[in-house]
Amino acid sequence: MTPLIIVDDLTKEFLHAVKKPGLTGSVRHLLRPEYEKKTAVDRISFSIDPGESVAYVGPNGAGKSTTIKMLTGILVPTGGKILVNGVIPYKQRIENAKNIGAVFGQRTQLWWDLPVRESLSLLKAIYEIPEREYKRNLELFTDILNLGEFLHLPARKISLGQRMRADLAASLLHNPKVLYLDEPTIGLDVSVKARIRQFIKQVNQESGTTILLTTHDMEDIEDICKRLLIIDQGRVIFDGELQAVKDAFAQERTIHFEVRAPLHLAEDALHNQFPGAALHIQNEGSHCSIQFNRFHLAAGEIIEFMMKRSDVVDIHIDEPSIELVIRQIYESNLNNQRIIV
């Protein structure tokens, strides 16, 4: 399969003015300005196939937004290559715009004083969307995203959650191949977040739209993405499938049992049953938690062991959170090496 997005040795440097404090500093800067170079994106390479859903994450200032801006054609790279659907974004901006949709949580592409419906119809004209396609998409998005209640209102009068839903519709009206999302659920309440995530997943699965998502919200990643790309200090430090990442970095699982009568399960009995497996037991009244390494032992074996010894009322298995996984990856990146799983 030919990748839809190819990023090769991509670099972006910014020049920062360096000015000493006070009036003397200002005058000196006027006469002989000095600049310092800041490498925001540092020779990163990755490729994304059509239909993938990729989380692009990293700590504040890692270079995520700068990358997205280069992919959308807003910024010109200092070095390296980008191809999106065979187009160089910053050189062929109009061609690129036809292939992509973008939603920035902090900004809107809607016209502030126009009713949302008018903004959408302006986008129809800009993207030259055929009438039938426009009508079909508008009806579909109105239905799924519940736009009907505010289509007649100007963008400045709608809530943040309504604005995000309208922005999502606006970014997808022309059926782009790629959707870039930069913090699409920032500041939204739980129910709007859920609706937006569900919609993005649907767009990815049913229309095959490729998703590149930047977020600090771990639930966005868990819900929407299958692949994780982590950058730190402008460099890709991790690239892998979400499940493979969890397997590599979070091998511990915990099973919680609720039993009818208080249980005093001796750690020794478990260790004898499963010699060599790293196990940790915590007993508290009628609750018992057993932590184990899923590569040493299957959850079923522990459950069977417990069922034979006690009257189990309820069982719950803790999955490792993606937040924990990402924290571990940041911590293991001490030498700024790319981690491959």
Ligand SMILES: Nc1ncnc2c1ncn2[C@@H]1O[C@H](COP(=O)(O)OP(=O)(O)OP(=O)(O)O)[C@@H](O)[C@H]1O
């Ligand atoms: N226009 C600019 N001029 C100068 N420096 C910039 C500019 N834009 C970004 N930077 C710098 O580049 C680095 C990367 O910034 P970027 O916004 O890409 O990070 P980010 O990963 O998106 O961070 P966040 O999660 O906080 O949004 C930062 O050190 C930032 O200060």
